[in-house]
Amino acid sequence: MPIHALRFDLASVEPEFDHPRPERLVSGNPQRTTWNHYTNASGEVFAGVWSSEVGAWRIAMGEREDELFFVTAGRCRLTADDGHSVDCGPGQSLVIPAGFSGVFEVLELLTKHYLIVDRGG
Secondary structure: OOOOOOOHHHOOOOOEEEOOOHHHEEEOOOOEEEEEEEEOOOOOEEEEEEEEOOEEEEEEOOOOEEEEEEEEEEEEEEEEOOOOEEEEOOOOEEEEOOOOEEEEEEEEEEEEEEEEEEOOO
16 A cells, blocks of 8 residues: 555544543633544554643643644643743644643644654553
């Protein structure tokens, strides 16, 4: 079977909807929508588009799980458990490194393109 490059805007993907788990909620109860366009054969790499309503919840990246994302619309803030925070908006990229623990806050309706590498399987 041939292997081809994938352009997200040309691929039709069914969205998946969810909300943060109740025990992780900090504020609101935002609906999150994921269009996962790519998962590699070993299940370690995921790429797609993600959107979320305004709200905040605790996140904890796995010890071997990194995420790179590029914001196309809206604004978010990540605040580590030690209090260090970084905001990200349209045209900006951010890496959430393996082992990160803190709060992900959506300040304005957010859409981002993501790539997650989970070497832990």
